[in-house]
Amino acid sequence: MESITVYPKNEKQKSLLKSLLEELKVRFVIAENEEDVLLSEEEFYAKIDKSAKSAEAGKTKILLKDKQKEFLGL
Numbered sequence: 001m002e003s004i005t006v007y008p009k010n011e012k013q014k015s016l017l018k019s020l021l022e023e024l025k026v027r028f029v030i031a032e033n034e035e036d037v038l039l040s041e042e043e044f045y046a047k048i049d050k051s052a053k054s055a056e057a058g059k060t061k062i063l064l065k066d067k068q069k070e071f072l073g074l
Contacts, residue, residue: 003038
């Protein structure tokens, strides 16, 4: 499903949009600032392509199980 990013101009608009989405039972996330917003579709695919090219070039790292657990907070 596609995502829609909306930038309300003020608190009133934000509150109205939030109420509307709740009423429609639409799942949404409120980011505190623009840095918290997820990547655009183009940025996401660019990162995936870059990672795939790095892996093909053999530029990978091995993460030991104890480090995996630490990273995942397990």
